Amino acid sequence: MSAVPGEWTVHGERSIYDSEWMSMRLVDVETPSGARFEHHVVRVPAEAAATLVVVDEKVLMIWRHRFVTDTWCWELPAGRIDPGETVAEAAARECREETGWRPGPTTPFLSWHPANGSIDLTFHVERATEATHVGDPTDLDEAAAIEWIPLDDIPALIRDGEIADGFTLTPLLAELAGV
């Protein structure tokens, strides 16, 4: 049985694959019912930050291709937090690089584990209510289009599948919920 009632006890871990970006592990785990087995875990060591910029009931978004899923979606600007960088600094940098807009002061909006049954990864979103256009995007690999999307269009874009990535969907639904 597990040491703390209800907790899954970890007895060990072995690596299948390791790189700078991620690792795949098999974790030797014991569950509350007494079963013991190896559980797959993907570990992504760098946390990621996105910026939700809302100005005049419109959201700053990029239209981009994702090769892993082979899908096109409207997304918030986002990326890895570099070593030594704060969440707010990373969010603002990614926004500037991917959209050409520098967000005004940001406040922490949401943090979560996007897939806590399989991937060890943390997402953060910072929210801003102003932004300044400072030039063209410097990251040419992410945005095929940059637009201010009306909040009123978001529910239909979710329904139609043009917004279908969790990093974007989660904070947009929170914004629509008026939290």
Add this chain to the structure above:
Amino acid sequence: MVDPFDPPTPERAVWAVHGSRSVYHSWWCGLDLVDVSVPSGRRFEHEAVRFEHPAVGTVVVVDDALLMIWRHRMIPDTWGWEIPAGVVDPGEDPADAARREALEETGWACGPVEFRCRWHPSSGTSDQEFQLFAAASAERQGDPSELDETVEVAWVPLDDLAELVAAGRIVDGLTMVAVWNTLAAR
């Protein structure tokens, strides 16, 4: 101005896949190294985690309360309130999976479910897909049969959900989508 409902998908903006090799594969998930070139011209290998089956979550709202379970998650070593959820079995209809997971994890049999939305929780890393279903009725059948997931079952008032997120008692993406989707639709 780009029409948000009909944006362009030019070839030059696609991350082009030239090949892929499997590093690992199991019944549950796999890892590929994909030979990809990006619009600025660089070409490199990029990891892609592959999942065999989608996962579903079940939103059961009755009398302005959401059916939730309190559970531990081994991977981030966190406790949280979650909606019932799980992987769709091979050949199983996702809507049936949503009803099965709710029954196993809560002991409540929910009425007809309707599809809410689907998304990739981590599209830069994996092709995993989550789907959300919702039910507006439920009948208690007994205790949960899934003993490794559920520690408590509760009907949580919708009015408390935002505060639970702020207090760090709801910390996973699937439940957050369920919460905001429900509150946004109120």
